[in-house]
Amino acid sequence: MTDGDAGNEARSEPDEALPEDLDAVRDALVSWYEADHRSFPWRETDDPYEILVSEVMSQQTQLDRVVDAWRDFLDRWPTAAALADADRADVVAFWSDHSLGYNNRAKYLHEAAEQVLTEYGGDFPETPDELSELMGVGPYTANAVASFAFNNGDAVVDTNVKRVLYRAFDVEDDDGRFERVAADLMPAGESRVWNNAIMELGGVACGKKPRCDEAGCPWREWCHAYETGDFTAPDVPTQPEFEGSRRQMRGRVISTLKEYDELGLDELGPRVRVDYAPDGEYGREWLAELLSDLERDGLVEFDGGDEPVARLRR
Incomplete structure (x- = not known):
């Protein structure tokens, strides 16, 4: 059985926590995202190098702070080949000058660019497993690049997505369960728009302090937290003020x-x-x-x- 077959089998028997009408749930989220979402320049490209740079820069750094650094980086090193030819000390210095956190990320990014040239002939690998072979690229980043550059990723499961699934569908706080529910929810072959949409939901409507009505959350009809008023989550141990609201x-x-x-x-x-x-x-x-x-x-x-x-x- 191929990975794709396994994914289709999982979707044919969705997790019992999910609503019966999954198509309505999916359509509601995608329509909400496509109607209005935060604008980041890396969402306007499918270039794997540009997306990889954005993902590495975004690790533990606020997205608004990343935008200028990302543009400056690509102005200086617009392709993987240009980055591979750069002096590593210059790349590390850029990282420090832009306060992007751990300098080893710059070192690994430089080494990954060299790998793309020497091991892949200048063409980025397209699957999460292959992308994970690049220096400093972990499973999450590999899946993000596969999703957003090639529409070829798995369902993203980060802190924001776990919070959404925990609240909306009362999914227990278990990594394996989160991964199964996330996989069952994602429409086959639509990882680019889906992963962007569900992360947007967690970042805009279903943050630590929920903004269900203000952000027009598309899942209010099915949401367990919205129905019960309990907005706790794995990363939100204290319930926000809600009684009587x-x-x-x-x-x-x-x-x-x-x-x-x-x-x-x-x-x-x-x-x-x-x-x-x-x-x-x-x-x-x-x-x-x-x-x-x-x-x-x-x-x-x-x-x-x-x-x-x-x-x-x-």
């Missing part, structure tokens, strides 16, 4: 409507807030506003006629 109430609406075809306001309200009173502060007007907000986000359908009813959008 609007985000919590939105999650309760989604959770309740999952159990019913549709509900009127006075049926739904007490299930969302124990202090719901039709004409009170948290009454019909408050609930209608909340439902209208959820409808704008494409999560529910709300018919606000003489007898208003709400239902989960399918």
Whole structure:
């Protein structure tokens, strides 16, 4: 059995933590990413050398700080051949001058460029396993280059992705389980857009402090954390303030409507807030506003006629 066959077999029997309609989950994330995402110059190229430089520079360095250094580096050494011909001391000095962290990364990057020329005839290898043979290129970086340069990678599983999977699908904190769920989620043959999208989700909407509504998280409909209000994660041991928040109430609406075809306001309200009173502060007007907000986000359908009813959008 080939690696590709194994991947297809895994996807035919997805992990039980995942929703049944995986196509809807996948489409929601990709559409969200393609509609709007942070702009980094290395996302606009499929050149493996340029992507490798960005990945090495980004290790333990904020992405905003990497942009200028990445551009300066490529202005000076625009190809792997140019870097291989450079004096290693100059490369290390550049690294120090731009405060890019451990100087051995510069040394390894220089050596990797030499390998590409001497061992691969100037053409980058295209698979994660082959890329891992380059000096200083670990499994994560190899997979990133394979994904973003050649659309030929596996599902990325970094800290951000683990946080997303833990919160969204209640995946236990186990590396093997994270890897299986991530692999089952990724559409076959789409590692470039998928890995960018799920890392963007972890970086923008599902950070240590979640911004579910503000960032328009595309997985709110399925998200366990959004439904329960528990936003802890492997790297977030303390639950953020949530009790009584609007985000919590939105999650309760989604959770309740999952159990019913549709509900009127006075049926739904007490299930969302124990202090719901039709004409009170948290009454019909408050609930209608909340439902209208959820409808704008494409999560529910709300018919606000003489007898208003709400239902989960399918």
